[in-house]
Amino acid sequence: MSSITSETGALTSSSFVRRLLRPPIGEIPFWIIQVSLLTIVGVHYLADVRPNFIGSTFPTGVPVAVLVIPIGYSALRYGLVGSGATMSWAIILWLPDLLLPHDQGHVSDDLLNLSIVLLVAIIFGRLIERERIDQSRILAVEAGYRRLFESNRAPILVLDKDDIISDANPAAYALFGATIVGMSGEVILGGDVDFNEPQGHVLTLGDGHDYRLDSVAMPRGPSDQRRQLNLEDVTEERSEERRSRQFARQIIEVEEAQRRQLARELHDEPLQLFLHLARRIETLSLVPGVPSEVVSALGETRRQSLDAASRLRTLARDLRPPVLDQLGLVAALSSLVAHLDVDIELSAQLEVRGRSRRLEPDVELGAFRIVQESCNNAVRHARATHLDVIVSFSEELLELTIVDNGQGFDVRESAPTGPAPSLGIVGMRERARLLGGTLSVHSTIGVGTVVQAALRVTMPADAP
Numbered sequence: 001m002s003s004i005t006s007e008t009g010a011l012t013s014s015s016f017v018r019r020l021l022r023p024p025i026g027e028i029p030f031w032i033i034q035v036s037l038l039t040i041v042g043v044h045y046l047a048d049v050r051p052n053f054i055g056s057t058f059p060t061g062v063p064v065a066v067l068v069i070p071i072g073y074s075a076l077r078y079g080l081v082g083s084g085a086t087m088s089w090a091i092i093l094w095l096p097d098l099l100l101p102h103d104q105g106h107v108s109d110d111l112l113n114l115s116i117v118l119l120v121a122i123i124f125g126r127l128i129e130r131e132r133i134d135q136s137r138i139l140a141v142e143a144g145y146r147r148l149f150e151s152n153r154a155p156i157l158v159l160d161k162d163d164i165i166s167d168a169n170p171a172a173y174a175l176f177g178a179t180i181v182g183m184s185g186e187v188i189l190g191g192d193v194d195f196n197e198p199q200g201h202v203l204t205l206g207d208g209h210d211y212r213l214d215s216v217a218m219p220r221g222p223s224d225q226r227r228q229l230n231l232e233d234v235t236e237e238r239s240e241e242r243r244s245r246q247f248a249r250q251i252i253e254v255e256e257a258q259r260r261q262l263a264r265e266l267h268d269e270p271l272q273l274f275l276h277l278a279r280r281i282e283t284l285s286l287v288p289g290v291p292s293e294v295v296s297a298l299g300e301t302r303r304q305s306l307d308a309a310s311r312l313r314t315l316a317r318d319l320r321p322p323v324l325d326q327l328g329l330v331a332a333l334s335s336l337v338a339h340l341d342v343d344i345e346l347s348a349q350l351e352v353r354g355r356s357r358r359l360e361p362d363v364e365l366g367a368f369r370i371v372q373e374s375c376n377n378a379v380r381h382a383r384a385t386h387l388d389v390i391v392s393f394s395e396e397l398l399e400l401t402i403v404d405n406g407q408g409f410d411v412r413e414s415a416p417t418g419p420a421p422s423l424g425i426v427g428m429r430e431r432a433r434l435l436g437g438t439l440s441v442h443s444t445i446g447v448g449t450v451v452q453a454a455l456r457v458t459m460p461a462d463a464p
Contacts, residue, residue, distance in 0.1 A: 157172055176188055212231070256320075348389070369428075388402070425441055432453050
């Protein structure tokens with residue numbers, strides 16, 4: 001960066017030297033300045049050589065100070081190049097006056113005044129030159145911005161502090177019409193847009209395309225608080241996102257349908273067969289004359305049959321808990337937590353906050369699956385001994401928090417883009433996204449894991 005700055009400074013210095021050696025001799029105002037300078041020098045020379053001819057009209061030294069006028073004007077018009085050229089010309093013209101005898105030339109006074117005038121010319125010229133360079137840079141930046149503004153294919157609107165459109169690029173004119181300047185942004189974009197924080201807001205306009213809004217502040221002063229509103233066409237992106245969501249939704253629907261069918265088949269056939277087998281074995285063990293060792297073996301076989309039936313019942317319940325459809329989310333979660341506490345010997349607790357109520361079936365099913373997957377992860381992978389499930393009901397959101405004291409894991413490695421993405425976490429996130437919510441996972445190795453989900457109580461418009 002310093003090398004670039006030094007190179008820029010060197011280029012500026014060389015450019016200035018070239019300009020200094022080429023004063024604007026082709027411009028008439030420059031020669032008017034030089035004529036006025038020559039007049040002042042001539043009057044001063046006559047005042048020194050023939051004081052009786054001039055009289056007391058010009059006090060001693062005044063004409064030297066008057067040189068500030070042409071030199072200052074030259075600096076204003078041409079910068080340091082103009083003031084430097086004019087001052088150099090003034091010194092050359094003043095040399096004959098400095099060669100006069102001391103009783104006529106006032107050499108010491110003239111040299112002092114010339115030094116002051118020279119100092120003023122340099123300082124004033126440098127200031128003006130710097131202002132001119134800064135102004136040219138500002139104009140160049142504004143010109144570049146204007147070219148980008150005009151050539152940008154995305155519609156761009158410039159709004160003042162009252163959200164009135166003060167400028168627009170050709171793409172915006174093509175989208176909204178030629179009379180948008182002077183109209184209110186609310187009228188053009190709709191009243192549901194928050195112009196103070198429009199970032200990320202997506203709206204569908206009259207051409208049927210989706211546009212994402214982005215705002216950039218463009219203040220020019222305390223009283224000019226303008227904003228540039230960029231409209232990025234995200235129609236294809238949104239269409240792809242809708243297709244992706246629809247595909248994910250169909251996969252989940254197919255998965256839930258298969259779970260429901262498999263749960264029904266397990267309950268109707270294998271489970272009933274095991275129960276029937278247990279009853280037959282019990283009947284055989286009660287037949288008179290059966291040896292005791294056979295009765296003992298039949299009893300063990302009956303216990304194994306009942307255990308298999310219990311496992312099938314648990315599997316069917318996990319695939320599709322009937323209590324979820326019959327009694328709702330809280331009852332299903334209570335059954336799940338009780339199963340963890342009794343059958344798996346995991347200390348589990350359910351806490352319900354807010355007013356419990358029935359929600360839409362898809363919301364209840366998605367919330368149950370998120371809690372179920374979190375509990376399964378805590379049991380199978382985290383080796384947790386304690387688990388807390390917190391369900392919070394509010395007017396707009398259903399919030400779920402699952403906390404375990406397991407061994408934890410590196411969330412970055414299990415992220416969708418990590419080296420070992422967790423399909424369970426990916427599935428939970430997708431379920432939450434389809435329900436218009438969010439899901440976050442926080443884990444510390446050796447401490448435990450916290451899964452938090454916030455689901456919209458009302459289903460999104462594009463949900464089934």
